[in-house]
Amino acid sequence: MIWTAAQDTFPPVPPARRLDAPPSGVVGAVELTAAHLDSRVHTVAEFERVLDGLVRQAHGDRHALAAALSTALGHRYPEEEVEADRLAAVDVVVAALLWRVAGYSLKPEYIRRQRGHEECAQGGLELVIAARVREIGYALRSGAPQPFLLATPTWDRGTLEAAELVERLSEYRRLGVRPGPADFGQALLRVRRDDPAAPAAAAAADRLGTAEGDRLAAWLGPDGEPGTGRRRVVMPDPQAHRAWSRVGAAVPQVAFASGERPALRREFPEAFQWLGRPHEGFTQCYHWHGGHAVRAAVLPEDRDVQARWLLPGLTLAATAGDQGGSWMLPHLALLGGPAGPGLHSAIAAGLGGRHPASRRPAVEALLVLAGRGELDAPLLGRELSSMVTLGTVKPNRLADAARSAVAAGAYATVWGVLAEVLPALLPSTRGAGEVLAVAAECVERCGATGPVPAEVASAAARTGSSRIVTEARRLTSALTGPR
Numbered sequence: 001m002i003w004t005a006a007q008d009t010f011p012p013v014p015p016a017r018r019l020d021a022p023p024s025g026v027v028g029a030v031e032l033t034a035a036h037l038d039s040r041v042h043t044v045a046e047f048e049r050v051l052d053g054l055v056r057q058a059h060g061d062r063h064a065l066a067a068a069l070s071t072a073l074g075h076r077y078p079e080e081e082v083e084a085d086r087l088a089a090v091d092v093v094v095a096a097l098l099w100r101v102a103g104y105s106l107k108p109e110y111i112r113r114q115r116g117h118e119e120c121a122q123g124g125l126e127l128v129i130a131a132r133v134r135e136i137g138y139a140l141r142s143g144a145p146q147p148f149l150l151a152t153p154t155w156d157r158g159t160l161e162a163a164e165l166v167e168r169l170s171e172y173r174r175l176g177v178r179p180g181p182a183d184f185g186q187a188l189l190r191v192r193r194d195d196p197a198a199p200a201a202a203a204a205a206d207r208l209g210t211a212e213g214d215r216l217a218a219w220l221g222p223d224g225e226p227g228t229g230r231r232r233v234v235m236p237d238p239q240a241h242r243a244w245s246r247v248g249a250a251v252p253q254v255a256f257a258s259g260e261r262p263a264l265r266r267e268f269p270e271a272f273q274w275l276g277r278p279h280e281g282f283t284q285c286y287h288w289h290g291g292h293a294v295r296a297a298v299l300p301e302d303r304d305v306q307a308r309w310l311l312p313g314l315t316l317a318a319t320a321g322d323q324g325g326s327w328m329l330p331h332l333a334l335l336g337g338p339a340g341p342g343l344h345s346a347i348a349a350g351l352g353g354r355h356p357a358s359r360r361p362a363v364e365a366l367l368v369l370a371g372r373g374e375l376d377a378p379l380l381g382r383e384l385s386s387m388v389t390l391g392t393v394k395p396n397r398l399a400d401a402a403r404s405a406v407a408a409g410a411y412a413t414v415w416g417v418l419a420e421v422l423p424a425l426l427p428s429t430r431g432a433g434e435v436l437a438v439a440a441e442c443v444e445r446c447g448a449t450g451p452v453p454a455e456v457a458s459a460a461a462r463t464g465s466s467r468i469v470t471e472a473r474r475l476t477s478a479l480t481g482p483r
Contacts, residue, residue, distance in 0.1 A: 011369035096137030108263035122310030124274035131271035158297030162201035308342035314349035329365035381420025395431030407411030433467030
């Protein structure tokens with residue numbers, strides 16, 4: 001069905017911001033590092049500037065940096081060496097400079113032996129971060145630090161401009177420096193895929209004549225990520241991403257299957273390979289509460305993939321009262337890559353959260369996508385419809401979330417969503433009257449015109465004065481009455 005309506009006005013979407021330059025001098029690097037370690041909220045920009053600043057200063061004068069860190073932060077670490085997996089990410093690098101971390105625990109083979117904590121998505125993302133910081137720490141311990149990091153993002157959400165990566169690889173070649181495998185692998189995953197300058201950057205990378213230049217050129221080339229057969233779009237076939245309820249589950253959980261990414265399994269360090277494995281998506285995850293932005297920046301161009309991983313926890317928030325990871329949704333909505341069925345399904349589940357606090361982030365994510373012109377309202381409505389039918393999303397909670405979005409001015413958008421949901425609620429689902437009331441208000445406020453859904457017309461034609469009948473008549477009148 002096709003309706004016409006006035007355009008909505010959305011809250012402003014926070015713009016992406018370029019990272020500031022790395023701190024200059026030993027004092028600046030130490031001060032930024034201390035501030036990061038004392039902070040309870042770690043932003044991508046701060047985390048990456050700390051790492052790059054430490055690497056740059058260590059390359060210039062490792063002994064001066066170590067002396068300053070010992071004075072400012074030495075009290076944080078025991079005198080005897082500890083294994084790297086007992087330390088947070090930046091602490092690994094600082095402890096390596098201070099010789100407070102066991103050298104063997106920085107080696108890639110040690111990370112492989114410690115596998116097992118990556119069985120959920122956030123553990124898999126953390127494994128990549130761990131591999132990168134330990135690679136940095138090992139280079140510092142061996143006295144051969146990199147001049148700077150390749151994977152430092154251009155933008156504060158984690159994305160890296162291809163031309164900037166080419167420039168860094170060119171400087172590495174000039175200096176005769178070999179890139180760290182984990183740092184370079186992370187850089188590839190951060191390259192912006194919708195960059196119109198990608199063909200020129202690919203040609204420049206090809207001219208470098210290095211193995212890394214060749215890999216970047218292939219990554220940016222017409223086939224996109226090697227092994228996917230898609231131009232810089234790494235999502236598997238959407239037909240492989242249909243929602244279902246886990247057989248035998250006590251509550252109706254919803255998940256998406258994610259296909260294999262062959263290049264990640266063939267051409268990246270082992271720490272990255274979890275990200276390339278096919279997943280059913282039902283693994284429960286408990287890592288979302290803290291460090292979420294830094295983890296999400298491992299795959300800043302793959303928000304739909306990350307949303308699929310988040311979905312099982314969101315369905316628990318809707319069905320079992322678990323707080324879930326809905327507070328990640330606005331951040332994922334701001335990332336790059338396709339806003340596909342995984343992200344829309346995650347938002348749908350979030351809108352049905354049992355607690356109001358778990359519904360608000362889903363509303364915010366809806367508004368972010370709509371404000372960026374990326375929301376597929378009918379798709380979101382169909383995802384909600386299937387979850388209402390399944391019992392995952394309760395109509396009264398959906399109505400409350402919809403009212404919040406309407407209060408922000410998203411009348412036409414919410415109507416576009418609810419128009420797809422109403423057939424699943426009628427003729428008599430409990431709570432349908434509340435959803436009909438929100439739909440009628442949306443149509444009245446945005447002036448939408450168009451055909452009346454058959455289920456709504458049938459409900460409006462019934463006798464009586466129940467809320468379903470009353471609101472169905474109101475919606476019918478709003479869609480067909482004089483303007």
